[in-house]
Amino acid sequence: MIFGVPTQALFGQLLIGLINGAFYALLSLGLSVIFGLLNIINFTHGAQYMMGAFVAYFLLQWAGLGYWWALLIAPIIVGVTGIVLERTTLKRLYQLDHLYGLLLTFGFALIIQGLFRHQYGSSGLPYSMPGQLTGGQNLGFMFLPNYRAWVIVFSLAVCLTTWYVIERTRLGSYLRAATENPALVQAFGINVPRMITLTYGFGVGLAALAGVLAAPIYQVNPLMGADLIIVVFAVVVIGGLGSIMGSIVTGFGLGVVEGFTKVFYPEASNTVIFVIMALVLLVRPTGLFGRTT
Amino acid sequence: MSVTAKPAVAAPPARVATGPALATHQVAAFVVMVALLVSAPFFVYPVFLMKALCFALFACAFNLLLGYVGLLSFGHAAFLGSAGYASAHAAKVWGWPPELAILFGTVMAGALGIVIGALTIRSRGIYFANITLAFAQMIFFFSLQAKFTGGEDGIQAVPRGTLLGVLDLRHTYTMYFVVLAVFLLGFLVVYRAIHSPFGQVLKAIRENEPRATSLGYQPEHYKLIAFVLSATLSGTAGATKAIVFQLASLTDVHWTMSGEVVLMTLLGGMGTVFGPVAGAFLVISLEHYLAQLGSWLTIVQGCIFIVCVLTFRRGVVGELGRLLGKPL
Numbered sequence: 001m002i003f004g005v006p007t008q009a010l011f012g013q014l015l016i017g018l019i020n021g022a023f024y025a026l027l028s029l030g031l032s033v034i035f036g037l038l039n040i041i042n043f044t045h046g047a048q049y050m051m052g053a054f055v056a057y058f059l060l061q062w063a064g065l066g067y068w069w070a071l072l073i074a075p076i077i078v079g080v081t082g083i084v085l086e087r088t089t090l091k092r093l094y095q096l097d098h099l100y101g102l103l104l105t106f107g108f109a110l111i112i113q114g115l116f117r118h119q120y121g122s123s124g125l126p127y128s129m130p131g132q133l134t135g136g137q138n139l140g141f142m143f144l145p146n147y148r149a150w151v152i153v154f155s156l157a158v159c160l161t162t163w164y165v166i167e168r169t170r171l172g173s174y175l176r177a178a179t180e181n182p183a184l185v186q187a188f189g190i191n192v193p194r195m196i197t198l199t200y201g202f203g204v205g206l207a208a209l210a211g212v213l214a215a216p217i218y219q220v221n222p223l224m225g226a227d228l229i230i231v232v233f234a235v236v237v238i239g240g241l242g243s244i245m246g247s248i249v250t251g252f253g254l255g256v257v258e259g260f261t262k263v264f265y266p267e268a269s270n271t272v273i274f275v276i277m278a279l280v281l282l283v284r285p286t287g288l289f290g291r292t293t
Numbered sequence: 294m295s296v297t298a299k300p301a302v303a304a305p306p307a308r309v310a311t312g313p314a315l316a317t318h319q320v321a322a323f324v325v326m327v328a329l330l331v332s333a334p335f336f337v338y339p340v341f342l343m344k345a346l347c348f349a350l351f352a353c354a355f356n357l358l359l360g361y362v363g364l365l366s367f368g369h370a371a372f373l374g375s376a377g378y379a380s381a382h383a384a385k386v387w388g389w390p391p392e393l394a395i396l397f398g399t400v401m402a403g404a405l406g407i408v409i410g411a412l413t414i415r416s417r418g419i420y421f422a423n424i425t426l427a428f429a430q431m432i433f434f435f436s437l438q439a440k441f442t443g444g445e446d447g448i449q450a451v452p453r454g455t456l457l458g459v460l461d462l463r464h465t466y467t468m469y470f471v472v473l474a475v476f477l478l479g480f481l482v483v484y485r486a487i488h489s490p491f492g493q494v495l496k497a498i499r500e501n502e503p504r505a506t507s508l509g510y511q512p513e514h515y516k517l518i519a520f521v522l523s524a525t526l527s528g529t530a531g532a533t534k535a536i537v538f539q540l541a542s543l544t545d546v547h548w549t550m551s552g553e554v555v556l557m558t559l560l561g562g563m564g565t566v567f568g569p570v571a572g573a574f575l576v577i578s579l580e581h582y583l584a585q586l587g588s589w590l591t592i593v594q595g596c597i598f599i600v601c602v603l604t605f606r607r608g609v610v611g612e613l614g615r616l617l618g619k620p621l
Contacts, residue, residue, distance in 0.1 A: 041419045089603060098419055099365045100602050103559065106552060107598025114591035227430075230548060234427040241420065267438060274431035278412055281424065285415050 005263050011142040013259040019148055019217065021255020022155035023210050027232040028239060028247040029159055030206035033166070036179045036242040037199045040090070040101030044082075045232070046225030047112040048204045051078045052211025053220045054116065057127055067130035067216070074212045075205035082204030086197050109226075116222035124219025151213050158209065159248045166244055175199065179242070234277045240290025250288060318619045322567055330473055339469045340537075345577040346472050347534040350479040352557040352569030354526035357483050359555075360564030361492060362519050363499040367422045367551050368429025369527055371409070374546030375432055376402035376528030381448040381541035382441055391454040391462055395475070395532040402528020403521055405432075410520035414513055426548060433546045447542030451535060468537060475533050479526050484566060486522060495519055556594055559601045562608025567621050571610050 027045060034042045042048075055077050056070035065073065085108065093100045129147050136145040166172040178185045178192050186192045211225070218224055235254055239246030254273050262269040280288060333342055351373055358364045380398030383389040389397065413424045436442045443449070453462035462468045486492055497505045498512045505512055535541040544550065553576060561572020576594075583590045601608065607615060614621040 035419075039419075041423060089599070092603060096606075097363075099422065100606070102365070102419060102422055103555065103598055104602045106555075107595045107602065110552070110591045110595030110598065112595075114588045114595060118588040118592070230426060230430045233423045234430070237420070237423055237427060241423075270434040270438070271431050274427050274434075277424070277427055278431075281412050281416075 007141055010260075010263055013263045014256060015142070015144065015148060015259075016262070017256040017259020018152050018252065019255070020258060021252035022152050023214060023228070023251075024232055024235045024255050025159050025248050025251025026155050026206055026210040026213075027229070028236045028251050029162060029244065030203040030210075031232065031236050032239075032242055032244055032247040033162070033206070034200055034203035035236075036244075037175065037196055038090070038094075038101070039098050040093075040105065041233070041241075042200075042203065043102055043105035043229075044085070044108045044112065045105075045204075045207050046229030047109040048078055048082065048207040048225070049211040049214070049228070050116065050222060050225040051081070051112065052208025053127070053215040053224060054120075054211075054222075055208065056212045056215050057125055057220045060127070067212075070212050070215075071209070075208040078208035078211075079201040079205035083197055083201040086200040090200070091193070091196075113222055113226060120222055122221065122223055124221040124224075127215040127220050129216040147216060151217070155210070155213060156252075158206070159251075162206070163244050163248060231273055234273050236287075238273075238277050238280050238287055240287025243287065243289040246287060246289025316619070318617070319566060319621065322621055326567065326570065327477065330476075334466060334469045339465050341577070341581060343469055343472045343537045344534070345574045346476040347530045347537065348554070348557065348577055349570040349573035350476045350533075351527050351530035352554055352561065352573045353480055353483045354523045354530065355554045356558045356563065356565075356569040357486060357526070358519055358523040359558055360568075361487055361495050361499065362516055364516065364520070365418075365422045365555070366425040366520075366523075367548070367555070368409070368425035368427070368432075369523075369554050370546050370548060370550035371429035371432040372402040372406060372524040372527035373531035373534070373550060373554075374436065374541070374543075375405055376531035377535035377541035377545050378436065378442050378448065379528075380532035381451040381535040384454060384536060385448060385451045386441070388452075390458065391456050391471075391536050394454075395529065395536060398532025398535065399525055399528045402531065403525035406521040406524025406528075407517075410517050410524065414517045414520060426551065429546070429548060429551055433543070433548070436543060436546045442541070445543065447540055448535075449540055451539040451541065453536055453539060462536070472533055472537060475529060479529055480570070482522075482526065486519075487566070491515070491518070553594075556598060556601075558608075560597060560608055562611030562614070562621075563606075565608065565610045565614060565621055568608050568610035572608065575609070 027049060031042055031045055034040065034045075052074045055074040056067070059065040059070045059073060060067075089104060090101060093104060133147040133150050136143055137149075138144075164172075166175055174185065174190055175195065178190070178195055182192050207225075214224065235250055236247060238254065239250035254276065257276070258269060258272055261272040268275070284290070330342075330346070351369070355366070355369050358366055376398035378398075379401040380394040383397045384391060384394035409425065409428050413421060413428065416424055437444055441448075453468065455461050456467075456471055460467050460471065462471065487495075494505065494510050494515050497508075498510070498515055502512050531545060534545070557572035557576045558569050559572070560575055561570065562568025579593065580590060583593060605612070610621050
């Protein structure tokens, strides 16, 4: 017993919190990368997360390709649809107020979610866990399912790799420079429009990757991203828009806080992230890791 | 940079200096609108019209913020919905008469507007949209869990009551003209706010905030007042809607409702006086006719968003005004 709560329940919620945190981190990382270069909030992100899960489902149903293939192929397929979307529509809006980009991606989110719901209804489709990751470990104080451990470790690895590429490599330095001053970077002979397109594709791919990871845990559902994405928006605001490390740390951190809230004060578990957001805004309007503008 | 098609900039400077005179074409358009709305219930299903009028007021209130201050709130459903709950609770549980219930809902939305506005008004553009959305989601979860809102069921069977102890609102036509009066009052408040010195400062902030600051105005104060006014009038719309439909439900606090009011304003014309009204009637008609098609409605709405953003940024009334050469 810790603070009058059974240890089993406490660690169980900690685990759920870490799992949710892994999804928050992956999704807010994608949003941050996109925001950094394109200056738009990608409202389609939740729909693209859902598409990732659906592509995994289709690959299994139609091509017989299992989880591991899906983990590789689904982000690429969804990323390519993102690139098409950016090339055909989003790029026309860069000269205008950034709010138009938000409204456009909101429109796409409505269309994509509407189409999937029309086709598959709003009940979930099951997606089974890969055989290698079934079962779990008994750690003495709690039971740890292998798949959940995998999700946490893998998403943490993806997040840290992304952070390393952006903050510590030459490619990343181009990216950061283009965030600061695209015209100057263009003048140095770097193809900034192509970089923007690929960045959008990458951010969308991260969302799809999160979708594939989520498929065996939650069911594959047309609306799985709709409400989740709003929580992720709050996570991004708390971490500071455009901050890579901020997204990762706040993503995992808030997942855990949410998990513990379920143990100690379940009524507030849905709202705790928004309350934290309000408090953070009072103290630091640009978020915990945001640059002061 | 502004979100809007710069509607009122065309007014000659002399008119600004002497205070805004009533533009004759706007008065004419107003008279036509009132004439249409007064005669409409004898040709069109009045309940449908009342719904459209509530949303028209909601969209006008929203446009005050988006069209004239350039702030995109993605959480206006919070004000519509919570005012609906407040007025439904007052009318049903406390047995208040409809005029007090609507007033109570309006005041509650205004109070909520002060709290959310104070927290969000320092942020700009996309941050503002994001943060208002998150706060609205918080209100949504609160409404889902709180006892008095009835959760998934909402507050049902709200009595319409008797207005000022004289007008029996159970009568559809009486209810319609009360809703029309509420709408026109709200519309004129918005019109007055836009065409006042206060409104001029708002437009100045929208066009160039640092410059407005250097002229000695405090943008945050003006923005906050505009935000609270917008929230309050959204509350009036929500409270009235709850009395008309005798129902306050989660639909009105959900983020899809925030998206809908953006769609109405965008389609009708941001920063135009009559645009949000036209947009609300168009979107509500669309919903009415596509209601049987289920998820196709969302798909069609998404398509309208994309067409508006890519090719039709002035909206219906904005384009009309451009053709006539006069801001409507």
